[in-house]
Amino acid sequence: MASAHVEEIPPPSLDATAEQPPLFDGTTRLYTAYICPYAHRVWIIRNYKGLQLKIKLVPLDLHNRPDWYKEKVYPLNKVPSLEHNGKVIGESLDLLKYIDSNFEGPSLLPADSAKREYAEELLSYSETFNGAIIYSLRGDTAKEAGAQFDYLENALGKFDGPFLLGEISQVDIAYIPFVERFHIFLLEALKIDITEGRPKLVAWIEEFNKIEAYKQTKVDPKLVVEIYTMRFLGRFDLQRIYLAYKCHFLKQFIVGQIAKTIFKYVVVAIMSSNFQLQKLSPPISTSVDIRLSNLYNCIKSNHCPNLRV
Template sequence: MTGTSYTNLLSTSPFHKVAHKLPSYSLPLQALCLRRSTRPFSNKTSAVPKAAIATEGEVLPPVLDSSSEPPPLFDGTTRLYTSYICPYAQRVWIARNSKGLQEKIKLVPIDLEDRPPWYKEKVYPPNKVPSLEHDNEVRGESLDLMKYIDSSFEGPALYPNDPAMREFAEELLSYSDTFNRAVLFSLKGESLNEISSAVNYLEMALSKFSDGPFFLGQFSLVDIAYAPFVERFHPLLLEVKNYDITTGRPMLRSWIENMNKIEAYKQTKRDPQELVAVLKKRFSVTLPPC
């Protein structure tokens, strides 16, 4: 690590001075998981696969909709209720893969546009993804679930034991929603100041450790928390705003390149153009005339 303290990165960030001025975005961040009923694809399966698709070493189950029967609930099976297009759900999916738990935690993908009624009634009343069915309980919230999977199951540790490093990690995890809001705010306006400051924060955070290309040096839950959103925002900002978040930011460019080498993450990725189309429809982003 460099001479700068683990802690107080947020207070020294240039974005910290303006973050509190960001207006609340008109849509909740969970809207990133949704699409308008007017589909950006001619075939629904291009965005929400109805048939099982193969990834490295795993065949993904089909998506369940309002016509689907539930799995045998609370039978001792650990289930991750997820969505193949939701960045919050993708976080927990990556954590599950990183721990090597593909056989122990079964994926149950939910169609977010046509949710099975039994999911809200019998599984998770908030009716959101992700959620985790384990030990006859159902838990939610992506950051909490990542930590729960890391601490409750075997596999490589994804969170530091060192108290100072853990505090630094918590700071970065807490900042993730601020980062997401900054991008969404910039998408709805003309100025790129907010997103530029937010991405500069990531660049500065990535410079803290010299023993690896990730936020804590080595791959951790912090990388998992940011990866699904950077995966979406990078191509979206390039197309909509002609803004490359990696320009002049070598640490962020290296981080993206190294994240794309992580098998646990690669197994969860979708076609960038599909993600861009989903987000443009979701947030009514208009492109300049051709």
């Protein structure tokens, strides 16, 4: 059984302007990012074991992360990482095991040897699962991603109980952040319901949604759709570019480092083979619409003489 519910207001994400928290001052810190499914794994186990007061959340803005994180905290510059006992360690699956073994709270690995062996098999397969679903977005997503969710459905039937090893474990926590995001994105963007015809998967998700420690960590569905659509389907809404253009700190489009970053994402999106041009609606600024449309046309045709944006 999970530890008593602890109310927590997640702190705001730190960006490049934020000061570095003290390092190795005796505080245990989990460096995370709310949108990242790998970091989500460790946030869930922290909460489930009731460690909200023992492990401090330090969320980072991945699009504008502080330089000090790479330079002084974690040279790999990835999340999650855990500052504990004078060292910083990373890799989400390793951190699941580390926190489960080194902190108080309910154990999330069964004593039964057969279940432990199966747990290692499922943990090892988790990256194959995630990668195969992402790769499926280039082809027959319903068929190829469906095969992975069938794998999970079958795995959920191996032991009695709603979870992968019967009772909730590290394995469930390793999979749920990705399933949560894929469930939202595939249904919204491609109208693929991963739960259809998979009753065990439905029950698994329902059981997770009863757990307060997990419910506190759930990602904003709109943000998932926006980021995954941009990243995996190459769609970019010109309305959003226009809003960025109008922001007071982006007054000069394609001038300055931040604006150049926006421009880079626009170009990357357009170069995607699945890019879909979204017209401004309503056309707040015809000039911006025309300039961005020209950018789209010249990049897609690989012919950009004297391009002015």
